[in-house]
Amino acid sequence: MTQAPLRDRYSGLRADLGAAAAAVLLVLAAVLVGRHLQDTRRTLFVHWPPLFADWDPHLGPGTPAAVLVAFVVVAYGPSAAARLPWRGLLPAAWGTALAWTGSLALVDGWQRGVAGRLTTRNEYLTVVGRFHDIPAALRDFTHHIVSGSPAPWPAHIAGHPPAATLTFVLLDRAGLRGGGWAAAWCLTVGATACVAVLVAVRALAGEDLARRAAPFLVMAPAAVWAGVSADGYFAAVAAWSVALLALAVTGRSVFWAAGSGLLYGLTCYLSYGLTLFALIGAAVLVAGRQRVRERPVLPVLFLAGVAVVPVAFTLSGFDWWEGYRLLVTRYYQGVGGTRPYGYWVWANLACTVLITGLATAAGLRRAGASATRRTAPRSELRLALVVAAALAALLVADLSGMSKAETERIWLPFATWLLAACAFLPRPRGWLAAQAVLALLLNHLLFTGW
Template sequence: MTAARAGRHAVGVAAAAGAAAVVALAVVWGARLLDDGAELFLSAPPFAGEWVWRWPAGLWVAVLLAIAIAVWWPVAVERLPWRAVLVASAAVSFVWTAVLAASGGIDGLSAPLVTRFEYLPYAREAPPPGELLSQWSVLLPDAPTHVQGHPPGSLLVFMGLDRLGIGDLSVAIIVLLAGASAAAASLVALDRLAGRAAARRAAAFAGLAPAVVWAGTSVDGMAMGVTAWAVAAGAAAATADDRTVAAGAGAVAGLLAAALLTMTYGAPTLLGPLWALAVWTALRRRPWPIVAASAGLLVPVGALALPGFDWAAGFSATHDAYRAGVAAVRPGGYFLVANLAAVTVAAGPATVAGAAVLRDRRAWLLVGGALAGVVIADVSGLSKGEVERIWLPLVPFLVIASCSLRGRVARRGWLAAQLAIGVVLQAWLRSPW
C-alpha cells in the first residue's frame, strides 16, 4: 500500500470510528430517555423494533454466503463485462437480501408485508381503483397505518398484483427484485457521471449495505428501486449528447419521479440526487432533459388526479395527522441525532469511509444530493424515527461514495464489515419490517 493510499485508508477508518461514536451516542441516549419515561415509541432506539438476540440455523447460511461474497465479489466486479456486472450486482443483492430475510424461515420474506398495518391485506378488500381514488379522504380513516400515511400509488400496485392472483410469497419476491435492482441503477448513474472505473469500484458494495435487512421486507424497498431508476435515467439525460436521447431519458426520469410521488409524500427529499442532476444540467444550459422530465412528471400524478385524488390535500392531511400524533411527543433534539445514526448504520461503515475520502466532483453530485435529502428530511421534523425504512431510497446513492475506496484488500475488508453488520442486525434486532 502506497503512502497516499495508506493516508486515505486512515482517514476512512477515522471517519467510520467517528460515525460509530455517533451511533453509540444515539443508542445510549435513547436508552436513558426510555428509562426516564420519554415517549419515543421505539423499543430499540434509534431503530424501530426490539433488541432480541436470536440465531436461527439459516443465519449460518448467511455467514457462509457473506464470506463467499467478501472474497469473490470484489474480484468479479473487476473482471466481468460491464453489463454482466450490472446484472450480477442486482442478483447478488437479491440473493443476499433474501437469505437474510428468510434466515428464520421462508415466511420471513412475506410476513412483514401482510401485517394489519400494511398494504397487501387492505388491497384485497379495497374498492375498485376509480372508487378508491374518488373517495380517498372518506376511506382513509379506516385504512391501515401505512396506507393512511402515503399516497395511493403503492396500494394500487398491490391491488393489481392481487387481482392477478399473485400470492404473498410471490409479492414479496417482486418487492425484493425491485429493491435489489437499485444496485444496478445506482451503478448506471455513477458510470454515466464519474466513469466506468469508479462504477466498478462501487459495484463491490452496491446493494449490500446493512440497509438490506429493511429493504427486503418493506414496501420502501420497492420505492428505493423506483427512485434509483429515476436517478439513473436522469444521469443518462444529463450526459447524453444527442438531444433526442437526452429528452427521452429525461421523460423516463420524470415519469419515475412522479411514480415515487404517488408512493410517498417524502418523494421531494428522497429525490435529492435527481434534483442535484437537474441543477447541474441547468447550469450547463441543457434545457431539453429538464423540459422532458417536467412533462413526464405530470403523467402519473395527473392520472391519479383525474378520478379525484388531490396529492397536496393528502400531504396536508397526513402532515397534520403526524404533527398531532407521535411527532408531538417524540423529542426533536434526540431524533435529529438518532435519525442520522440510523441512516449511518443502514449505509454502513464503507459508505462513511468512502465519503470521507471522495474527491470526484461528479460522484458528489449523486452522493451530495442524497446527503442533502437526508439533512433536509432530518431538520424538517417530518421524520422522527423509523428512518432506517423511510430513507431507504437515499441509501444506494450514499453507498456509491465507496467508489473512492482503493485496493482489493481494503475493499474486501470494508465489504466484510458491511455484510457482518447486516448479519448482526438480522440476529439482534427484531424489526417490524
C-alpha cells in the same frame, strides 16, 4: 480513472478510521441516551433505540446462505467487479443483491421474515379488499387519512399516496395474491436499485468508479430492512428515475429524460417524502449541464414525463396536496406528536450509520476530500456532487420533523445513493467485511420491525 500513487491512496486511512470511529460513537450515544429516555419517559416508542426493533438473538434458515453470500462478496466481489464485462456485471450485481437481501430476510423464517411482513395490521395488504372499485377508492382516499375519520386507513396506507397501496392491489388483481407474492415483488424490484445506481455512476463518473462501488452497493447493511419492505421497492423506482436522467444528460437518447420524469412522478405518488429526490435529480442536471444546454428539449421531456402520474391521479380524484396536509395532522395525532424532536433529529443519523455502515462514513469523508481538492478528476467531482445531493435530501427530511424514528426503513432510497461514496475507498475487502459483519449482527441479534 488514473490511479493515484500508493502514498496518496492510503494516506487518508487514518482519517477514514477516524470517520468510522465517529460514526460508532454517534450510534453508541443514540443507544445510551435513547435507552435512558425510553426507560424514564417512555416517549420514543421503540424497544431498542434508535432502531424500531426488539432484542431477539436467533438463527434461521437464511443464516447459512447469508454467511456464504457475505464470504463470497468480501473475498471475490472487488476482483469480480473489476473483471466482469459490464453487461455481465449488472445482472451479477442484481442477482447477488437479491440473494443477500433474501437470505437476510429468511434468517427470521419464511412466515415471520418474508410472507408475513406485508400482512400485519399496519401494512398494505390489509386494505386490498377496500379497493374493489379503484376509481371510487381513489376519490375517497383522503377521507380516511386522519384518525377519527370513518374507517381510517392503517398507518402505512395513510402515510403514503395511493400509488403505494395500488401496487399491491394490482398484484392481487393479476392473481399474485398474498404476502408471499407481495414480498417477492418488493425483493425482486428492490434489488435492482443497486443496478440503477451503477448505471448512473458509470454515466456520470465513469466505469472505474462504478465498478469500485458495485460490491458495496450489493453488500449493504440496508438489506436488513429492504427485505421485506415496500420502501425497498420505492428505493428502486426512485433510483431508476435518477439513472435514466443520468443517461439522458450524458449523450444517450434524450428520450430517457421522459422515462426519468415518468418514474419521478410515480416516486412522488409512492411516498410524499421522496419528492426530495428532486435534489438528486438537480445534481445530475448540474453534472450534465453541457448536454442540457445543447439539448434544451431534455428538461421539457423530463417535465412532460413528470406530469403523467400526477395528472392521472388528479383526474381520478386524489389531491396530493390535500393528502399531505392530512398526513401531517395524522402524524401528530399519533406517536409522531410525542416522540422528542431533540433526540430524533440526531438519532436518525445514527440509524443511517446502521443502514449504510462504517464504510460509507469513511467513503463520505473521502468524497468530501475529493470535492475540495483542486486536482480532483472531474469524474470524482461528479460522483461527490450526486452523493452530496443525496445527503442533503436526507438532512432536509431529518430537519422536517416528519421522520422521527423508523428512518432505517424510511430512508432506504437516500441510503442507496450514499453507498456510492464507497467507490472512493482503497482496500475494499476490509471495509466490505465490516459491512457484512454489521448486517449479520443486526439481523441475528435483533428482530426489526415494519
